Amino acid sequence: MARGKAEDPDHAVELLWREGGEKPRQGLSLDRIVRAGVELADAEGLGGLSMRKVAERLGFTTMSLYRHVPGRDQLIDLMCDEVAGETASAGPVVREEGDWRVRLEACAREGWELRRGHPWLAEVRGGRHVPGPRTVARYEQMLSAVAGTGLPPAEVIAVVGLVGRFVDSEALLLVESAEAERRSGVSHEEWWGGRDTLFERLYAYPTITRLWEEGGFDRPEDTFEFGLARLLDGIELLIQKRYESSDETGLCVVCGTPVERPASGRPREYCSASCRQRAYRRRRTGRDGQSREK
Incomplete structure (x- = not known):
């Protein structure tokens, strides 16, 4: 050719x-x-x-x-x-109603599972790769999840790009770890388990030592789960900030449904009592369903 x-x-x-x-x-x-x-x-x-x-x-x-x-x-x-095209989300795009956060999180998780099955996807870098219909369908679905939140168009696109880059960056760690193990024949755990000469020197650093002794390094957070939850928290705060600063008809901060502003008093944040309860439960419970109250 x-x-x-x-x-x-x-x-x-x-x-x-x-x-x-x-x-x-x-x-x-x-x-x-x-x-x-x-x-x-x-x-x-x-x-x-x-x-x-x-x-x-x-x-x-x-x-x-x-x-x-x-x-x-x-x-x-x-x-x-x-x-x-390996998951259902890459089929014909349907504009679903509902909680933007649930929909965007589902898209991120599908992307994560796709990269766990095909780690090389995270290695495809650069901005000049031409997308095909299945890839565009995935992008459309992520955009549609955020488009009804009241964010300006440029911020909708930026939010989706941010989530996509987070998924890729987490997947790239898997790629790098697998490649290092392939080259050396030594697993990640085995390699770090043999670094006693380094660990002996870390006692000179008090914060590292305290966190180590308290088990912080023994029971690490799942980096994908922790990072995705914090990322979505930040996007939720951005949506709420945009809603509160708008003088026009606002959108429910939970599901994105238009909410009329009252003639006086505090602007409404939720379209219904159901969405208010969902937001209340979300503040009280962690992402794993455990109560935050002591």
């Missing part, structure tokens, strides 16, 4: 959206190539992905692949869109 197509984003769009009805040649098809690429990246990471290895996996020459996909970058875009 001509090099020009490998550098043409419009051609990548045509491939991703399957325009033109690609026909199999000699038993090889674009779908087979993409699935083989996903299997290879799952096994070896994105660093182990090459057109040559994919061709060998399929039993064809490398040049045979170039008749279907112009290069590795385009193959990665196709692979991303392929795995994006």
Whole structure:
């Protein structure tokens, strides 16, 4: 395939959206190539992905692949869109009603599970990867979860980007840990368990020592669960701040339903007694359902 197509984003769009009805040649098809690429990246990471290895996996020459996909970058875009269709959220987009936080959290968790199954997704960096229909459907669903909160359009987009980057950053830690273990043959726990010469020196640092002795390092928080909850807390505060500073009809801070402002008195934060109770329970209970009261 001509090099020009490998550098043409419009051609990548045509491939991703399957325009033109690609026909199999000699038993090889674009779908087979993409699935083989996903299997290879799952096994070896994105660093182990090459057109040559994919061709060998399929039993064809490398040049045979170039008749279907112009290069590795385009193959990665196709692979991303392929795995994006593995959960229900990547199907036809339905604008659901309900708590924005529940919906956005569900999207984040689906993204997290997707990256746990395909860690290489977190390695796809840069802002010039062309999205396909399944990837766009996921993005649409996240945007629709936040779009009814009353945040300005630019902040809706920024919130979704922030959550997406958090999920990727957590997944990247899994990638780095797995790669280090693959190179060394030593697990993360085993490697740190052998650092006695370092630990002996840490007693000179009183805060580290106190937290260590109190078990802070023995029973660490789940970084994804802790980070996602705090991130959503911050977004919730932002939505409430925007609501309180608006002179127009506000939105329920729980579900996003429009709430008319009274002619006098304090602005209403909730559209119904049900949403008020949900907010009250959320303040009183932690994310694990345990009461915060002593």
